[in-house]
Amino acid sequence: METKGKAHKFGANIDTDVIIPARYLNTSDPAELAEHCMQDIDADFTNKIAQGDIIVAGDNFGCGSSREHAPIAIKACGISCVIAPTFARIFYRNSINIGMPIMECREASEKIQEGDEVSIDFDTGIITNVTRNEQYQAEPFPEFIKHIMDCGGLMNSIRHQEEQ
Amino acid sequence: MGMTMTQKILAEHAGMESVSAGQLISADLDMVLANDITGPVSIKEFDKAGFGEVFDKSKISLVMDHFVPNKDIKSAEQCKTCRMFARRFDIDNYYDVGEMGIEHALLPEKGLVAAGDAIIGADSHTCTYGALGAFSTGVGSTDLAAGIATGRAWFKVPAAIKFELTGKPAKYVGGKDIILHIIGMIGVDGALYKSMEFCGDGIQYLTMDDRLTISNMAIEAGGKNGIFPVDEITKQYMAERVGRPYKIFAADSDAEYDEEYRIDLAGIEPTVSYPHLPENTKTISAAEKDDIKIDQAVIGSCTNGRISDMAAAAEIFKGKHVCGGVRCIIIPATQSIYKECIKRGYIDTFIDAGCVVSTPTCGPCLGGYMGILAAGERCISTTNRNFVGRMGDTSSEVYLASPYVAAASALAGRICGPEEI
Ligand code: SF4
Numbered sequence: 009m010e011t012k013g014k015a016h017k018f019g020a021n022i023d024t025d026v027i028i029p030a031r032y033l034n035t036s037d038p039a040e041l042a043e044h045c046m047q048d049i050d051a052d053f054t055n056k057i058a059q060g061d062i063i064v065a066g067d068n069f070g071c072g073s074s075r076e077h078a079p080i081a082i083k084a085c086g087i088s089c090v091i092a093p094t095f096a097r098i099f100y101r102n103s104i105n106i107g108m109p110i111m112e113c114r115e116a117s118e119k120i121q122e123g124d125e126v127s128i129d130f131d132t133g134i135i136t137n138v139t140r141n142e143q144y145q146a147e148p149f150p151e152f153i154k155h156i157m158d159c160g161g162l163m164n165s166i167r168h169q170e171e172q
Numbered sequence: 173m174g175m176t177m178t179q180k181i182l183a184e185h186a187g188m189e190s191v192s193a194g195q196l197i198s199a200d201l202d203m204v205l206a207n208d209i210t211g212p213v214s215i216k217e218f219d220k221a222g223f224g225e226v227f228d229k230s231k232i233s234l235v236m237d238h239f240v241p242n243k244d245i246k247s248a249e250q251c252k253t254c255r256m257f258a259r260r261f262d263i264d265n266y267y268d269v270g271e272m273g274i275e276h277a278l279l280p281e282k283g284l285v286a287a288g289d290a291i292i293g294a295d296s297h298t299c300t301y302g303a304l305g306a307f308s309t310g311v312g313s314t315d316l317a318a319g320i321a322t323g324r325a326w327f328k329v330p331a332a333i334k335f336e337l338t339g340k341p342a343k344y345v346g347g348k349d350i351i352l353h354i355i356g357m358i359g360v361d362g363a364l365y366k367s368m369e370f371c372g373d374g375i376q377y378l379t380m381d382d383r384l385t386i387s388n389m390a391i392e393a394g395g396k397n398g399i400f401p402v403d404e405i406t407k408q409y410m411a412e413r414v415g416r417p418y419k420i421f422a423a424d425s426d427a428e429y430d431e432e433y434r435i436d437l438a439g440i441e442p443t444v445s446y447p448h449l450p451e452n453t454k455t456i457s458a459a460e461k462d463d464i465k466i467d468q469a470v471i472g473s474c475t476n477g478r479i480s481d482m483a484a485a486a487e488i489f490k491g492k493h494v495c496g497g498v499r500c501i502i503i504p505a506t507q508s509i510y511k512e513c514i515k516r517g518y519i520d521t522f523i524d525a526g527c528v529v530s531t532p533t534c535g536p537c538l539g540g541y542m543g544i545l546a547a548g549e550r551c552i553s554t555t556n557r558n559f560v561g562r563m564g565d566t567s568s569e570v571y572l573a574s575p576y577v578a579a580a581s582a583l584a585g586r587i588c589g590p591e592e593i
Contacts, residue, residue, distance in 0.1 A: 021360055021449060025559040030538040034239060034246035036213045048561040068361035068394060072559060073538070074296040076213050076312035097365050097396055098296055102312030152196045152326070162314050163221035166322060 011088040011109070012127040012138075013060035015120045018049070020066030024078040024099065027070065033077055038084035045081040059086040062128070064120045066092065070099025076106065083108040089128055091135065091146070093117045104153055105162040111135065113146035174424025176332040177399050178367040181307040181421050185290040193331035193428070201231065202306075203285055204319040205293030207275055208236040208247065211254040213313035214294055218320055226261045227323030233265040233284060233293075234258050235275040238534045240268075243541040273506025273532040276300040276388060276474035280380075281506055283413030287402045287420050292316065292325050297474050297556065299390045302368075302399035303383035304406055305420060309397045330367045330396045333358075334429040337374035339438035344590045346484070347378065347385030348476055348554065348574035352443040354386075354435070355393045356453030364394035366430065369423060371401055374437040380409045381480040388475045389556050392450040442589050444552075445572035448560045456577060456589035464571065468551040469500045469582035470563075471575050472530075473537045476554035477505025479512050481575040486518040488579035488590055489525035495585030500527040501543045503535060527582070539563045545570075552581045 026049040028041055035041065046053035063082065069092035070078060079102045082090065090103070093114035103110045109130060116135045120126060125138040133146040149157065159165035175183065175190060183191040185199035206214050211234055226232060234254050239247035251268070258266035265284060272278065276297050279285045287305035291298065296310035311325065319325050335354065355362070368390045370383075378386070383400050390398025400406070402420045410418065444459045446452040454462075471477075471485050482504055494500045502522050504510040510532060513519050522529050536543030537555040545551055545564030551571070553563065558570035573581070576590040583593055 023557075023559045025538075025557070025562050029561050030540060033209045033538075033540075034244060034250060036216065036250075048566045068364060071360060071394065072296065072557060074210065074294055074298075074310040074312055076210065076294075076314060079312075080213075094361065094364060096361075096394060098310050098312060098391075101315060105312055105314035105318075150196060162318050163217055166318055167221055 009130040010127060011060055013062045013088055014058065015062050015064045015122065015124045015126050016057060017122045018063060018065040021068045021071055022049070022065050023072035024070055024075050025072055027078040028075065028081040033075060036077060038080050041077050041081040042084035045085040054085055057086055060088045061086065062126050063087055063090045064117055065090065066117060067094045069095050071096035074098045076102045079103045079106055079108045091116050104156055107157060107161040111146040113144050116144040116146065119144065173428060174426035176367060176369055176427045176429070177401065177421050177423040178307055178332060178369065178397060179329055181288060181290060182327060182329055191329045193329055195329045196326060197329060198324050198326050199290050201292055201319055201323050201325055202289035203231050203233060203291040204316055205233040205235065205275060205279065205291070205295065205298060206316050207238055207295055208240055208251050208254055209238045210294035210313045210316065212250045214317040214320065215253055215257045217314050217317035221317070223321040226320050229262055230264045231323065232263050232320055233279060234263055235267045235278055236269065236272050237274050237532070238538065239540050240272060240533055241531065271507065273509070274474045274477060274534055277477055277505035277509070280304060280384065281413065281508060283410070283415060286410055286414045286416070286418035287406060288418050292319050296391045297388050299395065299397045300384055300388040300474060302387035302390065302397050303380065304410065305400060305402035307397055307399065310391060330365060331430045332367045332369050333363055334432045335368060335370050336372035336432065336434045337370060337437055338372050338434065339374050339436045340377045341437040341440060344442055344576045345440050346574055347382030349440055349443045350437065351386045351389040352445050352450065352453050352572060353440050355389065355450050356443065358393055360392060360449050360451045361394040363390065366395060368393065368395045368398040370399065375400065375403065377437065379480060380405060381478045384478065385475055392556055442574060442577050444577060444587060445558060447558050447569040447571065450556070450558060450572060459587050460589065464587040465550065466498060466552050466581055466586060467549040468543060468545065469498060469578045470536050470543055470551060470553040470555060471578050472503030472505060473534065473555040474505060475556040476575050477503055477509065479509050481554065482509065482513050482518050484575040485579040486521045488576060488583065488593060489521050489527065492525055492583050494526040494582045498582050498585050500582040501530065501536065502527050503530045504532060506532050536563055552578045552587055554578050
């Protein structure tokens with residue numbers, strides 16, 4: 009599986025309150041959540057992204073609350089992958105569980121610049137910076153997690169197990 | 173190789189002799205928890221996957237606390253979704269208006285969580301129950317849906333950081349100051365993916381409420397959980413509440429820790445965390461020099477809404493009045509805490525001091541309602557997060573502190589310690 013898009017850069021410790029502020033948590037509708045994605049840190053975010061674009065951020069992305077609304081909002085607004093050196097653990101789990109691709113890669117996080125054209129090969133973990141003609145290798149997922157992702161999320165993978 | 177306390181609990185629940193850091197395991201759960209925000213997402217996932225039954229109706233807790241009593245129509249719909257689900261499966265521990273409290277204050281109080289348990293909750297502060305010697309951690313709604321259906325969850329066994337607490341804290345220094353001090357020291361990702369294991373002879377001076385506050389904020393250092401050994405204080409607390417057997421685990425003497433810290437509790441001052449990250453800490457004496465005027469003070473939440481927090485606030489407010497121009501909002505975390513406040517006369521003290529007192533709710537803690545900040549306003553709060561926009565407008569500011577400091581600041585109109593009052 010591959011994806012390609014423009015990079016949008018953010019700093020370290022991007023928390024779930026700025027990804028999707030709590031005042032919008034009175035709904036769990038992905039389309040409605042998507043409208044407010046990243047609004048408190050970049051009011052124009054949803055207007056400037058195109059389908060398939062990529063978020064590139066610093067350490068500890070997604071820290072704070074357990075709201076699954078955060079990866080749901082990111083996924084629903086068209087972002088195809090988040091790259092960061094480290095993720096907050098609940099955000100990490102949630103992304104895998106809902107089938108939203110994330111990549112842990114310090115080099116990519118540091119070298120990719122705002123607006124760079126980036127393509128990602130999820131099978132090999134190779135991130136290609138088309139604009140700068142560079143490649144970075146992301147941490148591969150453990151088998152167990154790859155299985156959840158391949159099934160399209162946690163619930164499907166449990167269903168899959170039960171059927172066997 | 174020895175195991176940490178967390179690793180031992182996980183091994184037991186995975187049905188394994190031993191586990192080691194980094195290993196992926198599937199573990200049995202003793203309690204799964206969701207609230208009015210995360211519950212509906214879990215229920216949607218549960219239904220979408222076509223599960224026809226829950227794993228154990230006595231081991232599921234649904235607590236309506238974030239936007240409850242409902243702040244608007246959408247919130248009412250979310251609670252309705254949870255209420256219908258609870259009825260459909262006859263869930264034992266469903267808490268709605270009239271019985272509810274903030275989830276992480278309510279579950280320990282009701283004796284629903286105990287030492288040795290493995291607990292997940294679709295709320296990041298589920299780590300609170302580590303204070304009782306349980307493994308508990310926050311997860312997302314999909315994890316929770318799987319937990320409701322199967323009674324199991326997957327975990328990566330965490331490595332650990334050991335915090336040896338020694339000495340006796342000074343008057344006016346409590347759990348909140350200790351955990352803010354620690355977060356200031358190691359940073360908001362200082363314990364990322366790891367368990368924070370507390371030990372040492374200083375623990376004997378920490379009440380259950382202190383420990384619950386400390387474990388509650390483990391997530392604010394990125395921790396997976398924050399756990400205390402079980403001692404007489406824990407046993408006494410559980411004896412009054414938990415009506416079932418529980419199991420006490422202790423770390424092996426040769427358990428491995430990635431890092432070890434020794435913290436002298438006697439050396440900790442009341443501590444304040446500046447916007448916009450909990451790691452931006454200063455001691456109260458340093459903060460006082462900054463002369464920070466405040467518009468609002470909030471005393472409550474799953475971090476500091478317990479009876480000892482109310483007692484601390486009452487001690488400061490007794491016979492005094494909140495500074496003109498400051499709004500002070502006090503929210504006891506559960507119905508029984510609220511009642512106890514009435515019995516002890518705290519509510520009179522608060523109202524006479526010019527505070528408002530609310531029914532239990534998360535309310536302003538996450539910027540839901542009941543105390544939202546306007547542009548540029550400043551609040552001192554006993555809650556646990558001071559992220560951008562957490563309590564209102566993105567240009568508003570939240571300073572985190574203990575109930576003593578929040579109450580004293582409300583009287584002074586600027587951030588100051590209780591000694592000054
Ligand atoms: S009081 Fe605040 S931190 Fe605690 S559960 Fe409620 S919203 Fe979350």
